[in-house]
Amino acid sequence: MANRAYNFNAGPAALPLDVLQNAQKQFVEYGDSGMSLMEMSHRGAIYEKVHFETEALLRELLAIPEGYKVLFVQGGGSTQFAMVPMNLLRAGSAAAYVATGSWATKAIEEAKQFGEVAIAASSEADSYKRIPAIGELKVPANAAYLHLTSNETIEGTQWTEFPDTGSVPLVGDMSSDILCRPLDVSKFGLIYAGAQKNLGPSGVTIVIIREDLIAKPEGVVPTMLRYATHAKADSLYNTPPTFAIYMVGEVLKWVKANGGAAGMEARNREKAELLYDTIDTSGGFFRGFAEAGSRSLMNVTFRMASEELEKQFVKESEAQGFIGLKGHRSVGGLRASIYNAVPPESVQALAGFMRDFQSRNG
Structure with a gap:
């Protein structure tokens, strides 16, 4: 399709062209219903079929085992930063977190509003350029759960394996890498992910929660912020984001x-390896931010010799149709999100383009 941008936005991000074109065909009239899906009641048979087929597909593709509920909720991952401690923390327990970067830090700060927080491991001393080794984790005996951010979009780091936390539920924010590779859901008590x-x-926002963790929270929690509310109603307690x-x-x-x-993992590894190889063979012209063993398949972060050169790179790239390569405002640099x-x-x-830019400016 002509005039499609090279979309490297960090989120909302690229969607498959085939999906967009199919949705375009069905936008005004879904099937033979005489109306758009956006106009239908979420209690009607047509939408309910879409709703439950979507859940079934997610269960199939992630091989979600029995004993887990799949929820469709609103508010993004940021609302989950609050819902997790509101629902899982109990008196005398602590919320354990792994501090790996900007998003993990936001989750930690939110959890502090609801109770005791323990940092099980942190890579802050290394400027969040790496994911802590599993052996570094120190989970307190009174931990209600251990929370990790599977992929840090801003720093460009990603967990390559997940810890076995035994009886302590493992909670994963997978907003930026869910379904980028196969996943053993049974290692987790709760997974959440913004869809975008x-x-x-x-x-x-998708929530995958082990059924034994769905219980009435301690203290006062608003109805819409209880996992039990959405689980009992199959995510149809109120009007969901149907479209x-x-x-x-x-x-x-x-x-x-x-x-x-x-298939997604093979595709993503091929893409990531091409960009990391371009960075690593540039003789230092491009410098990867994340340590090699912690590099993300989803967000390739890199720097150049000066901010002026980075600004020139962004300006020239935009002129050639590349969108979203400027790093996050909090850290600067450059970032290609390759979801x-x-x-x-x-x-x-x-x-x-990177090789050409280096040939002209190196």
């Missing part, structure tokens, strides 16, 4: 048609 990077548009859920379902169909989670839907051709074009 790998699963669909903004507006819906966003429909779009998640369409993206999941695309993932399945392209090899599922394993599932970013085509390999876009990454190849970026690698070519």
Whole structure:
């Protein structure tokens, strides 16, 4: 399709072109209903079919075992920063967190409003350039859960393996890398993910929660902030973000048609390796931010010799149709977000631009 940008936005991010075109065809009239899906009651049979098919596809693609509920909620990952401690913390227990960067830090600060927080491990002393080794984790005996951020979009780091936390529920913020690779859901008590990077548009958040963790919270928790509310009503307690859920379902169909989670991992590794190789063979012209063993498959972060040169890089890249390469405002630098839907051709074009830019400015 002509005039499609090379979209490297960090989120909301690229969606598969096939999905967008199919949604366009169905936007005004869904099936033979005489109306758009956006106009339908969430209590009607047509929408309910979309709702439960989307859940079933997610269960299939992530191999979610029995004993877990899948919830569609609103408020993004940032609301989950509060919902997790509000629902899981108990008197005398502590919320344990691994501090790996900007998003983990935000989750930690939110949890402090609800009770005791313990830092099980941190890479702050290393400027969050790495993920702590599993052996570094020190989980307190009274931990209600251990929370980790599986991928840090701003620093460009990602967990390559997850700890076995035994009887302590493991909670994962997977907003930026869910379904980028196969996942053993059984290691987790709770997983949450905003949809707007790998699963669909903004507006819906996925929660996968082990059923034994769905209980009445201690203290006063608003009805809409209780996991039990959404679990009991199959995420239909109130009007859900119906169109966003429909779009998640369409993206999941695309993932399945392209090899599922394993297919996404092969695709993502190929893209990431091309960019990291371009950085590593530049003779220092481009410098990767994250340590090699912690590099993200989703967010490739790098720097150049000066901020002036980085600004020039961004300006020239935008003129050639590359969008979203400026690093997060809190850290600067450069970042290419290469989520599932970013085509390999876009990454190849970026690698070519990087080599050309170096040849003219190195």
